[in-house]
Amino acid sequence: MTENGLVVSHVYKSYGAINVINDLSFTVKEHSITALVGPNGAGKTTVFNLITGTDPLDSGMVSWKGTVLTGLKPYVIARHGVARTYQDLRLFGSMTVRENVQVVMETSFKDGFGHRKKMIRERTDSILKSVGLLGVGSRRVEELSYAEKKFLSLARLLATTADLLLLDEPASGLDSTSQGDFVTFVRSLPTHAKTVCLVEHNLELVRNLAEEVIFMDSGYALRKGRPEDIMKDPELGAIYFGGVHEDE
Ligand SMILES: Nc1ncnc2c1ncn2[C@@H]1O[C@H](COP(=O)(O)OP(=O)(O)O)[C@@H](O)[C@H]1O
Numbered sequence: 001m002t003e004n005g006l007v008v009s010h011v012y013k014s015y016g017a018i019n020v021i022n023d024l025s026f027t028v029k030e031h032s033i034t035a036l037v038g039p040n041g042a043g044k045t046t047v048f049n050l051i052t053g054t055d056p057l058d059s060g061m062v063s064w065k066g067t068v069l070t071g072l073k074p075y076v077i078a079r080h081g082v083a084r085t086y087q088d089l090r091l092f093g094s095m096t097v098r099e100n101v102q103v104v105m106e107t108s109f110k111d112g113f114g115h116r117k118k119m120i121r122e123r124t125d126s127i128l129k130s131v132g133l134l135g136v137g138s139r140r141v142e143e144l145s146y147a148e149k150k151f152l153s154l155a156r157l158l159a160t161t162a163d164l165l166l167l168d169e170p171a172s173g174l175d176s177t178s179q180g181d182f183v184t185f186v187r188s189l190p191t192h193a194k195t196v197c198l199v200e201h202n203l204e205l206v207r208n209l210a211e212e213v214i215f216m217d218s219g220y221a222l223r224k225g226r227p228e229d230i231m232k233d234p235e236l237g238a239i240y241f242g243g244v245h246e247d248e
Pocket residue numbers: 015020038039040041042043044045046047
């Protein structure tokens with residue numbers, strides 16, 4: 001496989017008798033922003049679990065920049081540059097903001113020279129600045145607002161050297177000001193050589209951000225295309241807004 005970017009090819013996954021992912025294929029171009037949308041239970045988070053190796057897939061193939069990830073352990077997949085956020089954030093609540101970033105960096109940023117501490121401090125500052133958290137670096141995470149925690153989970157991705165960032169509902173629960181900050185931040189990622197695949201329910205936000213949208217339902221990729229084309233499709237609208245939409 002020599003294809004660039006993220007390739008998800010004919011992937012299947014069942015939990016017991018339930019087929020959660022069915023012949024799912026899509027690609028994400030390097031240095032682009034792609035959104036996975038679809039009703040709750042469509043299988044979006046499962047796709048991230050399969051890409052990162054948290055869950056093994058039943059059949060099919062996943063590759064990133066030409067390296068087949070299928071069957072590799074999660075930490076090996078992470079070393080190939082794949083990182084994600086979680087819907088439930090998974091931060092270290094009793095540690096400071098700064099420590100939450102540094103703990104990721106310690107393992108991924110191997111410098112080995114004398115100025116390591118200083119470099120880590122400077123890099124942490126620059127990452128916290130980019131997500132607007134420099135001023136709260138010494139606060140404990142449990143004291144942060146919800147929006148600050150969401151931005152910290154993004155900061156932690158930047159602290160790794162990962163170049164494929166999988167964001168699971170990163171903007172859910174953000175007020176409109178924070179959503180604006182979020183859009184600005186994510187838009188800047190491709191210019192820093194990052195590739196973004198995000199799950200997002202807010203279609204206005206998706207329209208502002210994504211170059212391509214994959215619309216999923218029941219584990220199938222029903223449509224792929226530009227946000228404006230996907231969103232005017234009445235069939236998809238009925239699927240998306242027809243069912244009961246519960247917040248997770
Ligand atoms: N580990 C698991 N065991 C059993 N069922 C699961 C597991 N993970 C996900 N599912 C099921 O797979 C379906 C898709 O879930 P998920 O990927 O979380 O959907 P989405 O993120 O699109 O809301 C749901 O019906 C969910 O209950």
